[in-house]
Amino acid sequence: MRLLNLLKIAFKAIVLNKTRTLLTMLGIIIGVASVIAMLAIGEGSKESIRTTISAMGSNMITIRPGADDRGPARGSGGNVQTLTLQDYEVIKEKSELLSYITPVVNSGGQVINGSNNWPSTIYGVNPDYLNIKVVGLQSGSMFTDIAVQTASKVVLIGQTVVDNVFPDGQEPVGQMIRFNNIPFKVIGVLEEKGENTFGQDQDDVVIAPYTTVQKRILAIDYLNQIMASAISEDDAPEAVTQVTDILRSQHKLTATEDDDFTVRSMEELISTFSSTSEMLTILLVAVASISLLIGGIGIMNIMYVSVKERTKEIGLRMAVGGKGSDILMQFLIEAILISITGGILGVILGLSATVFIEKFLNWPTSVALYSIIISFAVCALTGIFFGWYPARKASALDPITALRYE
């Protein structure tokens, strides 16, 4: 009964002060919404990196020539000539943890078909490549081992290349194109994969037997890279160690010498990029926390002033029989109603903002439950505490002091 009365009083006070209530809520709404939205962006980018990398083949292992110098100033490993076809053959022979393996040589160049031309990259690989990269064929077929042995002038092309050198919708399979003025027969089109998270167009590729690229385009006998895929994702770290050991003995490195190659699994790549996006998330959370803090200060301010300016009212309520606890409860209920309503509106706004960002800006987002809980709790508690604290002071006054307050 008493609580019901106090609820009525508090509700009336809120309705009577719509603007003030709204302003208080605004702080909470924006605080909660921004935390939810920012965390959603952070989480979303993390998740999308993960899915992109998995789509690239989560079992994938890459072996590059040159020492591991990962970091912001990583140089191009392609100029180092320490990786050879022999290395590839030894790894293929000795490692039992790999299911597929291919040498990789690549070169940039111009794809030409009649009057259409397009700058792209040609990758020289063996037929295992499609399995390692998890790419299917849209039409045509993959070249065979025989084509590799004979250094056949055949290529498979990605969708971007198709769009640019066959703009009339012609069927590319069976057509002749030229890459750096060397004629190739198109024998297949790769399935469309789209852009990856790093903005790379995965369809802007030309694939040919590695022997063809080595001999007919680059005239080299070393490899730019070896790609392999472990039997399973769990075996990948073990496979990395194994390949490293094989290559060290193959390159006759002594115990004190550093590796002259780099073996990396996708798992490592994921963690490298995850840690980058982790940083991004932390940054976003920091920004969001500041807005939450500012929101909190706003709530604090308005609650404090609203109780102060109503000191006289508090005095009157006590003069007609309101107990200290009644006054306290009234303001507490007010603060709770405002904070919780604001919190709920903030969650709604945050979620809609997230949907908006996803739909219209095409940023990947992922709403984390903990962000909703934390931001809601912080704002609600700030609101309640700063409603309670001045009210508690006011309710401890003598009625006459409160009544005389100007």
Place this chain on the structure above:
Amino acid sequence: MPKEIIKIEDLKREFIMGPETVHALRGISFTINEGEFVTIMGSSGSGKSTLLNILGCLDQPTSGIYEIDGVKMKDLTRNQLATIRNEKIGFIFQSYNLLARTSALENVELPLFYNSKVSSEERRDRAIKAIEMVGLKERMDHTPSQLSGGQQQRVAIARSLVNNPVMILADEATGNLDTRTAYEIMSIFQELNKQGITIVFVTHEPDIALFSHRTIVLRDGNIIKDYKNTNVLSATEELAKLPKQED
């Protein structure tokens, strides 16, 4: 023998203002019986408002005894004092102290919100009855800003009545009003007093004191006069004698 409702003995109230101590009340004693209509007179600074605030349990004396119905106020907790204010005392202020943007009826209902024994229907009925008693039934939906000073004070009186108090304490209740309105308010007080409610009325206007049974005069925190009024005027009659308002 009439029942003593208020008894004070050697009541002192001091305020400490920085280095100085102001003696607002210097040890005063009197009793008020049930059904009396007492005015407390005195110039400003004489301590009359301080006295009334103590009588209304809004303020605590520095020393001395204050009893209502034989209960010493000093022994009560803050919550018990709140209950006394709620159930036994109706307080009326010079500046009305109505809640802004709140209808007259809701203002009158206010004390009953803090009395958990009263249901919401009863609260409304009693508030309407109280507002009828002060003649404002047609205006009970108006907010204070839509009412004149006299009407606002009548709402405040209705608010003080709604809990069926044993006594009504009024602090300069007519202080902000013109003579005609003041007499109207006084006639309401006289009517309430006839119904048996004890009234203690603080004023500095001698003509207002003529409507009461007894006058206590304060000066500098002491009682200098306490006398019975032999010729009590009727506010209703005095009101009739006033020149007609030209409207």
